[in-house]
Amino acid sequence: MSESKTRDVLLNMHGLRIEGRSDEIWQEIVHGVNVILHRGEVLGLIGESGAGKSTIGLAAMGFARDGCRISGGTIMFDDVDLAKASDDSLRLLRGSRIAYVAQSAAAAFNPAHKLIDQYCEAPVQHGIMPRAEAESDAIDLYGRLQLPDPGGIGFRYPHQVSGGQLQRAMTAMAMACRPDLIVFDEPTTALDVTTQIEVLSAIRDIVRQFNTAAIYITHDLAVVSQMADRIMVLRHGNLVEEGETRGMIEDPQKDYTRDLLSVRSFRKEISREPDPETPLLRVENISAAYGKTPVLYNVSIDIHRKRTVAVVGESGSGKSTLARVITGLLQPSEGHVYYDGAPMPPDHRKRNKDEKRRLQMIYQMPDTAINPKQRVSTIIGRPLEFYLGLRGGDRDARVRQLLEMIELDPDEFFDRFPGELSGGQKQRICIARALAAEPELIICDEVTSALDQLVAEEILKLLQRLQDELGLAYMFITHDLATVRAVADEIVVMLQGEVVEQGPKEQVLTPPHHAYTELLLSSVPEMDPDWLDNLLEQRAN
Amino acid sequence: MTMPLTGSTFSGHASPWFSRVAVAAVHFFLLILFLQNVTVDFWSAIPGFVFIHAYSAIVLVYWSRLDQTPAGDTVIVTLTLEFVLIAILFWDSFSAWPWSTLFGLALVQICAFAAVRYWSELRQAPYSAWFGLIVILIYIMVAATAPIIAPFGETAIVGAEYDEWSDKHLLGTDNLGRDMFTRLIYGGRNTVGIAFMTTVLAFVLGGLAGLLAAAMRGWMDQVLGRTVDTLMAIPSFIFALLILTIVGTSVPSLIVVIAVLDATKVFRLARAVSMNVVVLEFVEAASLRGEGLWWIIRSEILPNILPPLVAEFGLRFCFVFLFLSGLSFLGLGIQPPTADWGSMVRDNATLITYGDITPLLPAAAIALLTIGVNFVVDWFLHKASGLKD
Numbered sequence: 001m002s003e004s005k006t007r008d009v010l011l012n013m014h015g016l017r018i019e020g021r022s023d024e025i026w027q028e029i030v031h032g033v034n035v036i037l038h039r040g041e042v043l044g045l046i047g048e049s050g051a052g053k054s055t056i057g058l059a060a061m062g063f064a065r066d067g068c069r070i071s072g073g074t075i076m077f078d079d080v081d082l083a084k085a086s087d088d089s090l091r092l093l094r095g096s097r098i099a100y101v102a103q104s105a106a107a108a109f110n111p112a113h114k115l116i117d118q119y120c121e122a123p124v125q126h127g128i129m130p131r132a133e134a135e136s137d138a139i140d141l142y143g144r145l146q147l148p149d150p151g152g153i154g155f156r157y158p159h160q161v162s163g164g165q166l167q168r169a170m171t172a173m174a175m176a177c178r179p180d181l182i183v184f185d186e187p188t189t190a191l192d193v194t195t196q197i198e199v200l201s202a203i204r205d206i207v208r209q210f211n212t213a214a215i216y217i218t219h220d221l222a223v224v225s226q227m228a229d230r231i232m233v234l235r236h237g238n239l240v241e242e243g244e245t246r247g248m249i250e251d252p253q254k255d256y257t258r259d260l261l262s263v264r265s266f267r268k269e270i271s272r273e274p275d276p277e278t279p280l281l282r283v284e285n286i287s288a289a290y291g292k293t294p295v296l297y298n299v300s301i302d303i304h305r306k307r308t309v310a311v312v313g314e315s316g317s318g319k320s321t322l323a324r325v326i327t328g329l330l331q332p333s334e335g336h337v338y339y340d341g342a343p344m345p346p347d348h349r350k351r352n353k354d355e356k357r358r359l360q361m362i363y364q365m366p367d368t369a370i371n372p373k374q375r376v377s378t379i380i381g382r383p384l385e386f387y388l389g390l391r392g393g394d395r396d397a398r399v400r401q402l403l404e405m406i407e408l409d410p411d412e413f414f415d416r417f418p419g420e421l422s423g424g425q426k427q428r429i430c431i432a433r434a435l436a437a438e439p440e441l442i443i444c445d446e447v448t449s450a451l452d453q454l455v456a457e458e459i460l461k462l463l464q465r466l467q468d469e470l471g472l473a474y475m476f477i478t479h480d481l482a483t484v485r486a487v488a489d490e491i492v493v494m495l496q497g498e499v500v501e502q503g504p505k506e507q508v509l510t511p512p513h514h515a516y517t518e519l520l521l522s523s524v525p526e527m528d529p530d531w532l533d534n535l536l537e538q539r540a541n
Numbered sequence: 542m543t544m545p546l547t548g549s550t551f552s553g554h555a556s557p558w559f560s561r562v563a564v565a566a567v568h569f570f571l572l573i574l575f576l577q578n579v580t581v582d583f584w585s586a587i588p589g590f591v592f593i594h595a596y597s598a599i600v601l602v603y604w605s606r607l608d609q610t611p612a613g614d615t616v617i618v619t620l621t622l623e624f625v626l627i628a629i630l631f632w633d634s635f636s637a638w639p640w641s642t643l644f645g646l647a648l649v650q651i652c653a654f655a656a657v658r659y660w661s662e663l664r665q666a667p668y669s670a671w672f673g674l675i676v677i678l679i680y681i682m683v684a685a686t687a688p689i690i691a692p693f694g695e696t697a698i699v700g701a702e703y704d705e706w707s708d709k710h711l712l713g714t715d716n717l718g719r720d721m722f723t724r725l726i727y728g729g730r731n732t733v734g735i736a737f738m739t740t741v742l743a744f745v746l747g748g749l750a751g752l753l754a755a756a757m758r759g760w761m762d763q764v765l766g767r768t769v770d771t772l773m774a775i776p777s778f779i780f781a782l783l784i785l786t787i788v789g790t791s792v793p794s795l796i797v798v799i800a801v802l803d804a805t806k807v808f809r810l811a812r813a814v815s816m817n818v819v820v821l822e823f824v825e826a827a828s829l830r831g832e833g834l835w836w837i838i839r840s841e842i843l844p845n846i847l848p849p850l851v852a853e854f855g856l857r858f859c860f861v862f863l864f865l866s867g868l869s870f871l872g873l874g875i876q877p878p879t880a881d882w883g884s885m886v887r888d889n890a891t892l893i894t895y896g897d898i899t900p901l902l903p904a905a906a907i908a909l910l911t912i913g914v915n916f917v918v919d920w921f922l923h924k925a926s927g928l929k930d
Contacts, residue, residue, distance in 0.1 A: 327829055348829055356831045369822040373844035386830060437830075 010078060010180055010213050011037040011060060017072035018055050018064060018237075030055055030237040032073065039180065040211040044228030044245070046221055046260070048452040049423070052237040057183045057217045059083075061098045062090045078180070095122040099174035103186040105166040109158040116154030119173045128177050141172040144209065145202045164195035168202050175206060182207070184216045188223060192314040192479055193523040200226055201536055219452050221260050222525035225249050226532040233257050246529050261527060263453045278341040279304050280441055280473050281326070281359075286335035288325050295321045296332070296497045301475075303441065306467065308474040310488035310505075312481065312520065318497035319477045323443050326475070327361055357387045360434035364446035366426035372418050376403075376429055379418075383436040402432045406462060424455035431462065441473045448483055460486055481524045485509070493517050568597050572626070590649050598656050645686040652678065666920055673916030680910055684730040693720040695727040696878040703892060706899075713899055716888050721899060727880040728903060733910070735792060735875065736862040739799045743861070744854060747804030751811025752838045752846075755819050766812075769805045777802045778867070785873050795874065799861060810853050814846040848921070855918035859911045866907055882907055 018030040030052045037043050037060075045053040055068065062082030064070050075082040077098070082090065094100075099122075102108040110118060120134040129137065135154070142150035145168040158166060167187055174182050187203065188196040204227055207214050216227045224231060224245075231248050233240040233256065241254045252258050279302040288296040295318045303309045311319045324330040326337055328348025337344045339359070345351050363369035370379050380399045384390040390398055400410035406428040418426055427447060434442050444463070448456035464487060466472060476487060484491060484505075491508040493501040493516065501514040508517065522535060571593050656663060666674075683690065692711075693699050697719065704714035712721035750769075754762040772780075781798055788794045818824065824841050832841075868874035869883025877884065882903035889900035 329825070329829070351831075353831055356829065361826065361829060363822045363826070365822065369826060371823045371841055371845070374840070378840075383830060386832065433826075 008039055009036055010039045010041075011035065012076040013056070013059065013073065014076070015073035016056065016059060016070070016075065018052070018059060018068055019071045020055075020068045022067075026069075026071075028071070028237070029068070030059075033234070033237070033239050035060070035232065037181070037213050037215065039213055041230065042207060042214045042216055042228045044224035044231040045215060045217045045234060046219065046224050046231060047234035047240075048219055048454055050236070051234040053217045053219075053234050054185055055237075056234070057185055057215050058100075060181065060183055060215055061094055061100060063094075092126075095179075096126040096128065096177040097180050099177070099179040099182045101167075101170050101174050101182060101184045101187050104190055105170040105187075106158065106163060106190075108170060109166065111158050114155055114157055115161070115169050115173075119154060119169075119176055122173070123176050126177060134176065138172065138176070141175055141206070142169070144206055145169075145172055146198070147172075162195075164191055164199050167191065167199050171199075171203055171206065175210065175212070178210060179212065181213045181215070184214060186218050189218065189220070193481070193525075194314060194519060196223070196525070197523050197532070197535070200532060203227070204532070220525065221249075221263075222527050222531075225527060225529045226525060233260065249527055249529060259454060263457055277304075279338075280340060281475070282338040282341075283322070283326065284336050284338065286322070286325055286332045286337070288321060288330055288332045290321075290330075294333075294497065296325065298335070299494075299497075299499055300335075301492055301499075301502070303473050303475055305440070305473050306471045307489045308467065308476055308487050309490045309492060310476040310478060310484040311492045311494060312478060312484055313494035314479055314520075316496070317494040319494050320445055321497075322494075323361070323445055323475070323477055326443065327359065353387065357383075357437045358440045359443070360437050360439040360441070361443045361445065362427075362430050362434050362447050365450050366423060366430050367418075367450075369430050370418050370426060370433070374417075375414075376416050376418075376421075377414050379429055380432045380436050383433060387437050398436070402436055405435065405466070406432045408432075422455075423451055424459065427451060427455075427459055428462070431459075431466070435466065435470075439472065441475065443475045443477070445477045446479070447476075449478065449480060456483075457486075463487065481520060493520070568593065569622075571596065594649055594652075645682065645689070648678075648682060648685055662924070669916040670920035673913040673920070676909060676913030677917065680729060680733060680913075683726055684733050687726050687730045691720075691723040691726045693723040695723065695880055697723075703889075712902065715885070716891075721889075721902070724880040724885060725882075725902060725906065728882045728885055729906065731875055731879055732862065732865060732869075732882045732907075735796060736858060736865055739796045739803070739861050739865070740854060740858045742796060742800035743803035743857065744807055744850070746800060747807025748811045748850060750804070751808045751813075752815050752842060753834075754808070754812045755815030756834060756838050756842060762812075765808065769808050772802065772805045778864070781864070781868065782871070782873060785868070790873050790876055792875065795865070795868070799864060803857060803861060803864075807850075807853065807857065811846065811850065814849050815842050818842050818845045848924075852918050852922045855914045855921070859914050862907065862911065 013033065013035040015032045015034065016030055017028060017032055019026040020029045021027075033052075033056060035043070035056065045057060047053045055065065058065060059070060059075060060077075060082075062070075062075060062077075062085055070083050073083065077093070080089070080093070082093075085093075109115070116135060116138050119138045120131055123129045123134045123137070124131050138154050139150050142153055147153050147165055147168055153161060153165070153169070161169065171182075171184075171187070184203065188199050191199060200223065206212075214227075216224060218224050221231075228245050230243065231245050232242045233248075233254070235256055241248065241252065241257050243253075248257065249261070252261055281301075281303040283299060283301040286296055286299045287294065299318075299322060301309065301311075301322075311322065313319045321330065325332050325346075328344070328346060328351060331346045337346070339355065344355060348356070374382075377396065377399050380402055381390075381395050384395050384398050396414075400414065403410040403413055408425065408428055413421075413425070413429075418429070421429065427450075430447075447463075448459055451459065460483065463474065467474065474487070476483070478484060488505045490504055491502065492499055493508065493514065495516050500516050501508055509521070511518075513521065522538075525531060528534075663671075687695075698717055699720050700710055700714045700718050702714065702716055702718045704710050704718070706713045710720050710722065712725065715721055715724060750765050754765045781802060784798050785794065788798070819842065824837060827837055827841050865874055866881075866883030866886075869881045870887045872884070872887070874883055875881040885903040886900055892900050
């Protein structure tokens with residue numbers, strides 16, 4: 001890293017304890033963690049959700065979320081104890097000397113104001129520079145962050161720029177007062193892999209240019225190894241392991257860190273040859289449009305029994321629209337969907353019960369995919385009643401069986417509400433609901449993208465086991481190539497509504513690739529601290 | 542991430558059956574002891590019942606921390622047996638005012654049961670909510686047992702016109718020489734009862750239409766939406782006056798007319814909040830499963846929009862109440878000689894000129910109930926929105 005870096009301590013959190021309130025009881029969620037950050041250093045905080053990494057990141061600004069409080073320890077920021085500082089003195093520091101970049105820039109920007117107006121607010125409010133100067137400074141920073149049209153982009157509203165651009169504009173905003181410390185809270189988690197690279201390199205360059213110290217929070221070890229000088233692994237509010245990035249990646253000391261490192265190692269066993277018989281689902285020359293905007297062009301896919309077909313693409317590539325056409329929520333303008341050789345009515349309301357039963361769907365967001373006011377027994381029991389006519393004791397017994405199948409304890413979970421479940425447990429319930437219908441084909445729409453990596457891997461293993469046991473076919477929609485590598489038998493790569501490449505996994509994943517497949521493949525972060533440098537160098541040539 | 546405590550945490554320590562029998566036994570012992578020592582004067586018996594039930598409630602509250610369901614079962618069984626017992630022992634009072642005595646008794650018992658059931662939430666309720674709940678309870682209690690507590694008949698002329706406050710006539714008499722205190726009690730029964738029925742009807746009509754519009758969209762949404770727009774385009778007070786002049790002012794027509802006018806506002810709220818739920822994936826999953834309209838409305842959407850609807854119910858109840866009193870003041874509401882708070886203000890308005898506050902008492906009664914209901918609604922909204930202090 002840069003030689004100019006001074007080694008004096010900027011932030012020293014000692015014995016930090018944070019409590020959160022649930023049911024009127026304060027429970028400790030961070031148990032005495034020590035964090036030391038030097039000037040110009042980038043520290044990575046990593047762990048699954050609930051590890052307390054965001055809570056610690058916010059505590060670095062002397063801030064505790066609603067329902068949380070800092071209950072012990074000191075937070076020394078340049079000789080000021082933020083844990084004891086008054087609101088007024090904190091207000092002076094925040095925005096000017098400590099800045100924060102949130103996970104979802106789209107939600108963090110105020111949609112009613114132009115980007116540059118929001119940029120100028122902090123420097124003008126803190127009296128650091130007048131408005132005109134702030135504006136020209138913003139344009140300079142937009143340029144350094146490689147935003148297109150730096151002179152004009154600030155005069156747009158947040159909804160008029162893309163997610164990746166918005167995240168960079170947010171980073172520029174955090175830089176506005178040239179703070180000593182920036183807290184990045186999962187800034188690339190919501191982005192596509194290809195966009196993620198742009199944002200990562202922009203953030204890294206700007207932090208180096210201004211010798212800013214940063215805390216980088218993420219659950220992706222591959223990402224953090226590109227960004228951080230030093231990594232702290234957290235779990236359940238405790239420190240698991242701390243060390244220099246390179247050392248930790250090459251030689252982790254603790255089992256948990258090794259688990260995180262090997263998280264993407266799961267691979268499906270040898271893929272079988274497709275049965276020669278008629279495919280279970282045949283999508284033939286489908287074109288579809290939302291209103292007058294075409295989104296799918298001439299897409300054809302075959303899915304055979306007991307096989308997993310992965311549909312890959314960035315957001316906007318039409319992969320979810322394809323699922324909507326297959327399920328009958330959107331009528332195609334051309335083409336047909338055949339199930340087991342017979343054409344299916346394009347409108348789902350015209351399909352009969354059995355056609356619906358055989359084709360089930362699992363959604364991306366388990367939070368919204370199950371009714372928060374229904375108990376687990378109702379969520380899973382309803383398809384049993386509806387499709388199979390099971391009632392009373394038979395139904396309950398089958399629900400318990402299904403809960404066992406998805407590796408949840410029936411006695412514990414039978415009567416729970418979704419609000420009492422974790423994200424991974426909710427997704428398991430969604431899987432059980434789909435299984436209850438005894439389907440032949442399940443469409444999995446980004447089922448792991450809302451989950452932590454370790455949890456996601458468990459879900460993938462579960463789905464794989466169910467496929468082996470029950471002979472299910474999956475259509476796996478995802479933007480994550482690691483998932484594809486793990487579970488797919490066949491791969492369909494989509495770009496802007498068209499299929500650019502499709503075939504068996506080995507064929508698609510071995511060179512020569514289509515240019516777009518190559519771009520997608522090379523954009524998946526690897527557990528190598530030099531990966532981003534090498535990649536950027538390679539692409540520059 | 543922390544998980545809320547669930548019943549399973551205590552499942553190993555369910556209260557044994559004999560402790561339930563013990564509480565039931567003590568309950569009946571107290572009851573029989575009490576019944577042997579009271580006269581047939583039923584009204585004086587009610588505080589005694591309150592005491593006995595309060596005792597059982599406290600015991601059960603302690604229990605409900607251990608195991609809620611058997612405690613609830615005990616309450617239900619106990620109360621049912623008690624009802625039979627009282628009905629047999631006090632047959633005379635029952636035959637005189639069967640409905641109001643039954644209702645009054647049921648109310649005390651329902652309160653005891655509800656307090657046990659929702660104690661954990663009530664305990665956290667702010668003072669304003671407690672105040673509101675108590676005010677509402679007193680109103681319902683007075684309305685239910687009006688014939689028992691009122692000293693005179695509702696329409697009986699019992700003294701001189703505009704009598705002073707005295708021992709005989711607690712709040713004096715009105716413009717025809719009827720007892721003001723009696724009229725105030727009966728007025729509560731009529732006004733609150735009609736307002737309640739109207740609000741329920743408005744919610745059934747408006748809520749159902751709103752859910753239908755949101756779930757079906759398309760032409761159904763258009764037809765319902767435009768109908769409501771048309772109804773709302775006419776100022777509601779004038780519209781109500783017009784319709785009531787045409788169809789005449791009977792209690793049923795009053796209820797239906799106000800309910801239909803108010804249903805328009807309920808429709809808009811129900812439709813708007815349902816729309817937010819309809820777009821969620823679990824509704825899509827249900828319709829992909831092939832579920833019918835009724836299941837989607839009842840099981841998927843309704844439970845998720847209930848908190849704002851209940852909050853709206855409280856507010857709407859107040860508006861209906863004021864609307865009704867306004868109509869009565871103009872002479873088109875509840876017709877004389879039936880006691881009603883709105884028309885009582887009008888009938889005795891002349892007294893205000895002499896500095897007598899008696900005519901304002903019905904107005905104060907309206908104000909107090911409105912405030913009470915709003916306190917409870919505020920609490921409920923606060924809870925439903927998940928706000929923390």
